[in-house]
Amino acid sequence: MQNEWPIFLLIATAAVVFVTPRVRAEDAKPTEPLVLRLPAATLKGTPEDLPTGTNVEPLSDSPRPAFPVPKGVKNVAAGKKVTSSVNPFAGELSQITDGKKEAFDDDAVEMKKGTHWVQVDLGETVAVYAIALWHDHRYIQVMHDVVLMMSDDPEFKSRVTTVFNNDTDNSSGLGVGTDREYFEMRFGKIFDGKGVKARYVRGYTRGSSLSALNCWQEIEVYALLAK
Numbered sequence: 323m324q325n326e327w328p329i330f331l332l333i334a335t336a337a338v339v340f341v342t343p344r345v346r347a348e349d350a351k352p353t354e355p356l357v358l359r360l361p362a363a364t365l366k367g368t369p370e371d372l373p374t375g376t377n378v379e380p381l382s383d384s385p386r387p388a389f390p391v392p393k394g395v396k397n398v399a400a401g402k403k404v405t406s407s408v409n410p411f412a413g414e415l416s417q418i419t420d421g422k423k424e425a426f427d428d429d430a431v432e433m434k435k436g437t438h439w440v441q442v443d444l445g446e447t448v449a450v451y452a453i454a455l456w457h458d459h460r461y462i463q464v465m466h467d468v469v470l471m472m473s474d475d476p477e478f479k480s481r482v483t484t485v486f487n488n489d490t491d492n493s494s495g496l497g498v499g500t501d502r503e504y505f506e507m508r509f510g511k512i513f514d515g516k517g518v519k520a521r522y523v524r525g526y527t528r529g530s531s532l533s534a535l536n537c538w539q540e541i542e543v544y545a546l547l548a549k
């Protein structure tokens with residue numbers, strides 16, 4: 323009997339193991355608004371020749387509607403490694419997860435024309451609830467062929483979840499998108515991660531309404547540990 327645990331210790335241990343509530347990603351409910359640190363407002367003048375049509379969200383300078391996320395989500399992309407389909411000719415890839423997204427040329431990462439992607443390695447598989455993107459809000463413009471994907475495969479050859487795709491004519495060859503184009507704003511654009519588990523987030527673009535070039539400012543990924 324000496325080597326056996328007293329019964330009260332067994333009960334106490336069992337209580338700790340089985341009764342202590344653990345926040346699991348599966349149980350997480352979106353209960354609070356996502357709080358983003360927004361860049362400053364800038365005066366951009368009166369835009370001319372704005373893209374219009376049924377496939378473009380109307381231009382608005384109001385904040386985007388509150389987006390609910392589970393308590394405890396964090397931006398797990400901050401400071402994480404970024405790769406891309408082509409090296410930038412202005413700025414560094416590390417600036418896409420450096421937290422800076424002011425409407426300054428110094429905060430813009432620019433790549434040549436064509437369909438190109440940038441990809442964040444979150445370092446481990448997490449449950450993603452929201453992704454916030456700022457491509458380039460230095461100017462009033464819409465980016466073309468915005469396609470946002472998540473996967474646990476760094477090559478994006480399998481187990482891919484497409485979060486957003488507004489390439490309605492499939493000019494980027496990633497599949498026909500049904501989402502609308504939208505204007506780049508300092509408020510960023512929030513995409514629903516729906517709690518999908520992923521380690522890599524990849525974003526494609528194919529120029530904008532102003533330029534054939536591709537430009538990125540910041541990717542934020544709000545997630546819980548997937549344990």
Ligand SMILES: [Ca+2]
Nearest residue numbers: 417422539540
């Ligand atoms: Ca940045």
Ligand SMILES: [Ca+2]
Nearest residue numbers: 467489491493
């Ligand atoms: Ca297109």
